[in-house]
Amino acid sequence: MLSNGKTTGRIIPGARIRTNAMEDRKVMAYNVIKEHMEKYLEGQIAKHTINAQVFIKNPVGVAEHPDTIATIEEELGKISEYKDKLAALNAIGYDYHEEELYKDRWQKSEW
Numbered sequence: 615m616l617s618n619g620k621t622t623g624r625i626i627p628g629a630r631i632r633t634n635a636m637e638d639r640k641v642m643a644y645n646v647i648k649e650h651m652e653k654y655l656e657g658q659i660a661k662h663t664i665n666a667q668v669f670i671k672n673p674v675g676v677a678e679h680p681d682t683i684a685t686i687e688e689e690l691g692k693i694s695e696y697k698d699k700l701a702a703l704n705a706i707g708y709d710y711h712e713e714e715l716y717k718d719r720w721q722k723s724e725w
Contacts (some may be wrong), residue, residue, distance in 0.1 A: 648703070655700040662692040 673682045673685035 639699065650699065651703055655696050655703065658696040659693055659700070662689045665689045666693065 666686055669682060669689065671694045
């Protein structure tokens with residue numbers, strides 16, 4: 615749009631105007647955010663699980679962790695915290711079926 619409020623008026627023959635383009639972007643953004651959040655939380659759970667396993671299997675005193683039991687308890691607390699967050703994310707229950715939505719459009723050439 616120009617500063618005087620008019621558009622350039624360029625029309626491309628055969629071009630389709632998609633009124634739901636913003637909704638499509640929201641669907642994609644939501645699915646990407648949710649997927650990456652799940653991966654992040656699962657990664658944190660795995661990291662703290664491995665830390666707890668290492669401390670349990672090798673209870674050798676480390677300068678930064680003089681109290682082995684307290685350190686394992688901290689790791690268990692972090693595991694449960696991230697599991698709770700993952701459960702809360704999945705409990706939201708708001709999921710788009712992106713594949714079906716976009717597969718139909720690609721096949722019908724609505725893009």
